[in-house]
Amino acid sequence: MxxxxxxxxxxxxxxxxxxxxxxxxxxxxxKQKIHDYSQLISGRDYVFDTLHGGLGGYMTGTGKGIKPSDYILVQSGCKPYQYQVEEIDYYSNPSDMWIALVKQVKFD
Missing domain, CATH: 1.20.5 (Single alpha-helices involved in coiled-coils or other helix-helix interfaces)
Structure with missing residues (x-):
């Protein structure tokens, strides 16, 4: 037994x-997800503070499901940019608001 x-x-x-x-x-x-913020307005829908001459920055926005290594698409004027999320922290209120450290990457 x-x-x-x-x-x-x-x-x-x-x-x-x-x-x-x-x-x-x-x-x-x-797979990493791609979150498209290119149709949103910077300064109103999200805030982007550049670092290293625009090669990275801190982005604050709203949306659920964004994780480290995901991609975020934004547009400045007519020029699109793609950033990869290195770190992200969600606020407690509102729960879908976040701040992320991102780095610029080339489009695939």
Missing amino acids: SLIKTGINLSFSLVSGFLPMLFILNESKQ
Whole structure:
């Protein structure tokens, strides 16, 4: 009886040990999302404070589901820009407002 009980615990232990690794692998395979803010107006719908001569910056806006490594599209005049989110923090109120550290990247 003791042997069977140990075997069950061992198999559960092995399975539960692999679950976090499977979650990490699955999460790393997920594609980055593209969030299009190019039709919105800077200064009204979002705020962008540039860093490093425009190669990066802090962007504050609204919208849910934006995560690190996602892309944000904005437009300045007629010129489009793409930024990748390096860090993002959501405000508590309103809950969909965020501030993100972004870096400029080339369009794919």
